[in-house]
Amino acid sequence: MTSPTDLRVAVIGAGPAGIYASDLLAKQGVNIDLFEQMPAPFGLIRYGVAPDHPRIKGIIASLHRVLDTPTIRLLGNIHIGEDITIAQLHEYYDAVLLATGAVADRDLDIPGENLNGSYGAADFVGFYDGNPRFHRTWNLTATHIAIIGVGNVALDISRILAKTANELHTTEIPDNVYQTLKTNQATHIHIFGRRGPAQAKFTPLELKELDHSPSINVVVDPEDIDYDEASIAARRASKSQDLVCQTLEQYAMR
Numbered sequence: 001m002t003s004p005t006d007l008r009v010a011v012i013g014a015g016p017a018g019i020y021a022s023d024l025l026a027k028q029g030v031n032i033d034l035f036e037q038m039p040a041p042f043g044l045i046r047y048g049v050a051p052d053h054p055r056i057k058g059i060i061a062s063l064h065r066v067l068d069t070p071t072i073r074l075l076g077n078i079h080i081g082e083d084i085t086i087a088q089l090h091e092y093y094d095a096v097l098l099a100t101g102a103v104a105d106r107d108l109d110i111p112g113e114n115l116n117g118s119y120g121a122a123d124f125v126g127f128y129d130g131n132p133r134f135h136r137t138w139n140l141t142a143t144h145i146a147i148i149g150v151g152n153v154a155l156d157i158s159r160i161l162a163k164t165a166n167e168l169h170t171t172e173i174p175d176n177v178y179q180t181l182k183t184n185q186a187t188h189i190h191i192f193g194r195r196g197p198a199q200a201k202f203t204p205l206e207l208k209e210l211d212h213s214p215s216i217n218v219v220v221d222p223e224d225i226d227y228d229e230a231s232i233a234a235r236r237a238s239k240s241q242d243l244v245c246q247t248l249e250q251y252a253m254r
């Protein structure tokens with residue numbers, strides 16, 4: 001144990017980065033005030049990670065233990081920049097640490113992006129994860145859905161839309177989400193990537209898991225399995241990317 005210091009630090013953002021940083025500082029004897037704009041902590045672990053990924057959500061238990069540290073004080077419902085400025089914080093603290101994450105969608109800057117029926121992923125994720133800043137209901141009558149981008153958030157959204165509401169009922173989804181998902185009519189979900197399998201940003205485990213639900217049939221067009229020289233090099237350079245390519249090939253083969 002290190003001895004307490006007189007240092008006071010304001011940490012902004014109670015996601016994993018802010019909480020682990022507070023933990024490290026507290027272990028050096030520093031007193032922490034941890035400011036969070038939401039009424040509850042844990043950032044995107046709580047409001048981003050999909051509800052059918054309980055193992056990842058389980059990180060909340062270890063984050064919670066850190067928040068029990070007597071020298072870390074959590075102050076929720078305070079939006080730094082609106083309720084208090086950074087300049088004001090500097091008057092009272094020896095240092096200010098920003099750990100505000102990336103909570104909002106980035107514009108794609110393409111024509112039609114703002115047409116009706118087009119949404120950023122954060123809106124839909126915020127809905128199914130029960131984030132109070134987002135709409136509590138969604139019109140889920142669309143049967144054919146296009147998802148732009150080939151990363152794990154695309155897989156999360158595809159899974160949530162392709163699974164039945166009852167499959168998700170065993171997770172921690174709030175009742176309003178369950179009731180809304182019961183009205184979901186999606187039958188075809190297309191995921192668009194601008195490059196090939198060797199550049200896809202999926203992680204191997206999440207891509208394989210997509211096929212585990214009885215209500216999901218993953219279809220990959222064999223014509224999309226195509227590797228130029230750069231793709232072959234990218235595959236060779238990364239075991240994980242190679243596994244992603246192998247999984248996509250298996251989906252294409254059947």
Ligand SMILES: Cc1cc2nc3c(=O)[nH]c(=O)nc-3n(C[C@H](O)[C@H](O)[C@H](O)COP(=O)(O)OP(=O)(O)OC[C@H]3O[C@@H](n4cnc5c(N)ncnc54)[C@H](O)[C@@H]3O)c2cc1C
Nearest residue numbers: 013014015016017036037043044048049079080100101102
């Ligand atoms: C849809 C989605 C799914 C994901 N799924 C996974 C997964 O399955 N596995 C995995 O390992 N990772 C996953 N991630 C990534 C993971 O959630 C992030 O890497 C991690 O949460 C980042 O931690 P952070 O502390 O930097 O930011 P965040 O978790 O975003 O925390 C930042 C915190 O700062 C607060 N904040 C922001 N601005 C202010 C302000 N002005 N004043 C006060 N507070 C503020 C926010 O409310 C938030 O609580 C996912 C991310 C998303 C978006």
